[in-house]
Amino acid sequence: MTTPRDPARAADASHWRRIRRMVFILTVAWLLISFVPAFFARDLSFKVFDAPFVVWMAAQGAPILYVVLVWIAERRMDRLDRVHRGVDDR
Amino acid sequence: MTAESAPADAAALQRMRLRRRYLLCLVGLIGFVGAMALLERAGLSHAAIAVLFLLVPVALYASIGLACRTSESSQYFVAGRSVPAVYNGMAIAADWMSVASFMGLAGLLYVNGFAGLAYVLGWTGGFCLVAFYVAPYLRRSGQFTIPDFLGERYGGPLPRFVGLVVTALCSLMYVVAQIYGVGLITSRLTGLNFEVGIFVGLGGVLVCSFLGGMRAVTWTQVAQYLILLVAFLVPVVWLSVKQTGVPLPQAVFGQQLQKVSEHERALLADPRERDVVAAFQAEADAYVAKLADVERALAQERESLQRRVEQLAAAGGPAAELRAARRALQALPKDADAARETWTAQRDVSQQRARPLAGMPPQALPYAGDPDGSPAERAAFESSRLNFLALVFCLMAGTAGMPHVLARFYTTPSVREARRSVTWAILLIVLLYISAPVLAVLLKAEVMSSVVGLRFDALPRWIVEWSRIDPALVSVVDMNRDGVLQLGELRVSGDVLVLAAPEIGGMPFVISCLVAAGGLAAALSTADGLLLTIANALSHDLYFKMIDRNAPVARRVALSKMILMLFALIAASIAIQKPAAILLLVTPVFSVAAATIFPALLLGVFWKRANLWGASAGMLAGLVVTLYYMLARPDTGGLWWGIQPVSAGIFGVPVAFVVIVLVSLLTPADAASEAVVDELRRPEPS
Secondary structure (H helix, E strand, C coil): CCCCHHHHHHHHHHHHHHHHHHHHHHHHHHHHHHHHHHHCCCCCCCEECCEEHHHHHHHHHHHHHHHHHHHHHHHHHHHHHHHHHCCCCC | CCCCHHHHHHHHHHHHHHHHHHHHHHHHHHHHHHHHHHHHHHCCCHHHHHHHHHHHHHHHHHHHHHHCCCCCHHHHHHHHHCCCHHHHHHHHHHHHCCHHHHHHHHHHHHHHHHHHHHHHHHHHHHHHHHHHHHHHHHHHHCCCCHHHHHHHHHCCHHHHHHHHHHHHHHHHHHHHHHHHHHHHHHHHHHCCCHHHHHHHHHHHHHHHHHHHHHHHHHHHHHHHHHHHHHHHHHHHHHHHHHHHCCCCHHHHHHHHHHHHHHHHHHHHHCHHHHHHHHHHHHHHHHHHHHHHCHHHHHHHHHHHHHHHHHHHHHHCCCHHHHHHHHHHHHHCCCCHHHHHHHHHHHHHHHHHHCCHHHHCCCCCCCCCCCCCCCHHHHHHHHHHHHHHHHHHHHHHHHHCCCHHHHHHHHHCCCHHHHHHHHHHHHHHHHHHHCCHHHHHHHHHHHHHHHHCCCEHHHCCHHHHHHHHHCCCCEEECCCCCCCECCHHHEEECHHHHHHHHHHHCCCCHHHHHHHHHHHHHHHHHHHHHHHHHHHHHHHHHHHHHHHCCCCCHHHHHHHHHHHHHHHHHHHHHHHCCCCCCHHHHHHHHHHHHHHHHHHHHHHHHHCCCCCHHHHHHHHHHHHHHHHHHHHHHHHHCCCHHHCCHHHCHHHHHHHHHHHHHHHHHHCCCCHHHHHHHHHHHCCCCC
16 A cells, blocks of 8 residues: 555655755855854954955855855755656766 | 647746846936936936936836736735746845845944944845745745744644734834835935925835735836845945946955055044044033033023023124024923933933044954953953854844745745745845945045045035934034044944945935935835735735635735735834934844744744644744843843843744744644645655
8 A cells, every 4th residue: 555655755755854964064054154254253364355354254255155055055956856856866 | 839838938938028128127227327417417406306316216116016006816915926036036135125234234334344244244144044944945835924834834823823923023113114214315315304205205115015015016126126236336336446446346345444444543543533532532521520410510501501692692792603502592401301311312422432433443353342451351352242143143043034035935936946036136135235345445445535634614515415414314523623524523324324425435416316216225125025024914814814714805905905004104103203223223123033933934844843832832932032132131231141132032042942842842743734844845846
């Protein structure tokens, strides 16, 4: 009875596992970008593009990195959805 | 043509048509500004140009609103779920960037330096949370509003009701700030007074959201995004070219920041600036002395002013002096209590200004205090760093719980498009947010190099005109009586800096108007989205889902329109009181959203076991803790770890998470809602 359902369930579970792993990794990256430079603002005194590193990071670097993170998440979720449908099994 | 490709063709056709329309809109904007510049040269009066800049964009929004008018429920509530990712991205960006971003942010960065960057980080980084945890699952659920999602996920009216209270509360607080901004801009553009300005602007909000709901608001917001982005970037690029010759302002950020730091060092060493600081300190000390015995000081002051009026009247002195003395007498506080209040406020202002660099921290220095200094300096440093990080966190988590933005993810045709629209949204938002710090630095360089040191009889027009509108916005006073403007003698409120930027940079009048029109677009687009969110929550979630399940569609839409009107009026009547600086109004909302909606959404998808009771209790606990810390703590004294009340979410968020988990574990699991979660996690069927 359950045989036709089981592979589908397994596929759902593995899809969700991969999503969760991706979200975890990206969240760690987000935490590092957001809070670590700001915490050590007075210690990281070198300059990037003539501005103190942390000032540049908060004003330009971090926002640009956020765009990249969101873009990675979008691409990766698309890929995982395709894998789940069996269209693309990389 | 096969049956399958027909919808694809229709979508392609829709995209082509949209692209053509908005390109036309952009070209029209540039043509309009050009035409106005020519008319200005030809001698059209400034007043007429300003009114045209107010009316033409509002007419554009109104005609988009009219063209998209609808009473059909799926169109009214979620724009027929047919908005392509790029356009949803633009609409989200316009929804997101309110007057707080457009006018408040650069001003805050100018006044508070590094501390303002918390907003840049928070208001961009929050979209990471939206992309990772929220947006795909909201669209996957296929609901209409945020309370709707909570109701369906947790399977009961209680989370829906709590969600709806929070949604209405957040959106109402937020919309007041927008309407205040609208009033500020229209009164500047037209010379009407602030109160009339508010109601003129309100008309602009209502024509869009009232007629066509989400559909009209979406397509208006796309146009508003284009206008506000152009309006923000033009003065930044102009100033950048003027100061450095480089047309890419982001590239000269560091270089100009160094220039500002050099100016700051020179000003700190300037003896005239020190004189100003000493003069303000003396003024503050005088208030302290008066406050020591209020009754006597008030009586003395009244007597001396009366004597002066009598003397002037008897001697037939200059009429202006007599008038000034009479006015001073009238402006005297009525009684001791009023006097104590006024003088305390004035003492604080003088104390505030009795600091080097007009009380502004050095632009390139992160945090106040000094980690290697005296214990007091160390404490100041620790507290300033902690508050910065806490604010960043609250703004980010609040972004991922802000109902009016999240509701936009329901409008895309598919989950995939919803995800793509987050990428577009953050890209389009970052364009403005990385320009705001540059604008602040360029303006500071401009003020320090070419405004400071001017003679008082040759002050630039912007100082004269803005201080006439409201001295709280811009004021100058020759404290050390040398007839020359020092930095310490100029006070500029952060809220007007962006609007005044074109004048500060010596740009033509049309650019000033363009910036004002951009600010208006930012305020109107956000106000539209917010009012619609409140109205939809009340008519869809409260009335339709909880009171009358059989309500016909037409009645729901009509009810939503009525609620919208009502809340617009409530918000306007609060905004008329000129409550506080724009950012002060907006920031607490993020703490509230962070501590309520965000945890319920995140755990709703990522922790299956979370149930009805957990979510309701958690949201309530988060709300209570946040509001308690924000409203009650400052008065009863004792901040926790020195965290400012606006960042109350730093306590509310963990409390909400913990309560959701504990209460869910203590109450029975709910198989039906766990099945809902499985469905949310499963990819959308193709």
